[in-house]
Amino acid sequence: MPRFHTAKFTFVFLGVILFSFFMPGKGKAASVQLEWRIILASHRKGTVDPRLRDIYRDLGAVFNYNSYKILDMNRVQLSKNQSVSIPLDRNRVCVIKVTNTTPKWVNVQIQINRKGRSVFGTAARLRNGRSLLIGGPSTRNKALIFSLRSFW
Amino acid sequence: MRRCRKTQKEMERYLDGELLPEKVRVFEAHLRACPKCRKELETKREQRRLRIHGLIPEEVPLTTEDIIAAVCGDVPARQPRGEVIPLATPPGWWEKFRSFAFRPAPAIAFALCIVALGLSLFLPFGILKNGEPGIVIENIQSSSSVVIFQSEHADTTLIWIVPNGEDQEAT
Numbered sequence: 001m002p003r004f005h006t007a008k009f010t011f012v013f014l015g016v017i018l019f020s021f022f023m024p025g026k027g028k029a030a031s032v033q034l035e036w037r038i039i040l041a042s043h044r045k046g047t048v049d050p051r052l053r054d055i056y057r058d059l060g061a062v063f064n065y066n067s068y069k070i071l072d073m074n075r076v077q078l079s080k081n082q083s084v085s086i087p088l089d090r091n092r093v094c095v096i097k098v099t100n101t102t103p104k105w106v107n108v109q110i111q112i113n114r115k116g117r118s119v120f121g122t123a124a125r126l127r128n129g130r131s132l133l134i135g136g137p138s139t140r141n142k143a144l145i146f147s148l149r150s151f152w
Numbered sequence: 153m154r155r156c157r158k159t160q161k162e163m164e165r166y167l168d169g170e171l172l173p174e175k176v177r178v179f180e181a182h183l184r185a186c187p188k189c190r191k192e193l194e195t196k197r198e199q200r201r202l203r204i205h206g207l208i209p210e211e212v213p214l215t216t217e218d219i220i221a222a223v224c225g226d227v228p229a230r231q232p233r234g235e236v237i238p239l240a241t242p243p244g245w246w247e248k249f250r251s252f253a254f255r256p257a258p259a260i261a262f263a264l265c266i267v268a269l270g271l272s273l274f275l276p277f278g279i280l281k282n283g284e285p286g287i288v289i290e291n292i293q294s295s296s297s298v299v300i301f302q303s304e305h306a307d308t309t310l311i312w313i314v315p316n317g318e319d320q321e322a323t
């Protein structure tokens with residue numbers, strides 16, 4: 001019955017897709033994609049970068065800055081125990097290390113070093129797509145905000 | 153399924169032997185796959201037989217129970233005169249599943265399941281259950297004081313570093 005072959009194929013195909021959904025370990029990201037943004041917030045008249053749409057409302061709820069500009073933005077693929085160094089400004093470097101990944105969370109360690117000395121460190125768990133922002137201190141009506149998101 | 157409706161429309165003409173040969177092939181192929189239509193055809197054929205015997209008047213829709221009652225009750229057992237559809241092979245698991253899954257309700261349910269699964273797995277921002285945070289801060293070491301803000305839906309967490317100077321406010 002050749003007429004049934006299309007339908008049969010469709011079902012087998014759907015079966016394969018479903019199987020891959022329920023495969024053990026699905027979602028247990030072997031590596032995660034981390035996106036960082038370095039944002040300059042200032043009281044100067046300006047605009048908000050449209051790429052900050054996801055966090056602008058939350059920023060607006062806390063600060064009264066007028067302008068949010070992205071100074072640098074990038075994505076990097078990291079596996080467990082891999083790290084990346086991101087220069088924040090002339091003196092400060094941010095080091096992000098992925099310490100663990102689970103289907104629900106990615107654990108990261110964030111270290112900010114100033115002239116080789118650690119000034120800030122935190123360990124946090126992030127869910128897919130949620131933003132962790134680290135900002136301040138503000139100087140002369142400006143502040144640097146570092147934003148980190150993960151995708152997998 | 154559309155094929156069922158078409159098959160059922162063609163049944164009278166099929167029983168009258170008026171269906172074109174190529175249509176008969178498609179018709180019979182569907183019957184082999186579809187128990188529902190097969191049963192329907194059997195009912196129609198039974199109705200015709202009873203009508204021939206004069207047991208029921210024309211144009212009276214019969215239920216299967218009626219037929220069984222009529223057959224088991226007054227009618228003397230007799231070899232059916234009508235033609236018998238040759239069923240080359242009994243329907244296998246695939247035909248049974250197919251005739252089940254291609255009925256509208258299971259098909260729609262199946263499609264909805266697939267869509268729901270797809271959404272839950274591929275949405276970049278999964279739907280959080282109430283009260284489940286999107287970010288958990290496990291520890292902080294800082295040479296300065298920090299303030300932590302969390303957005304209403306816990307989608308965003310902000311750690312704000314406060315300078316340790318004379319202008320520092322107590323936090």
Ligand SMILES: [Zn+2]
Nearest residue numbers: 155156186189
């Ligand atoms: Zn049918």
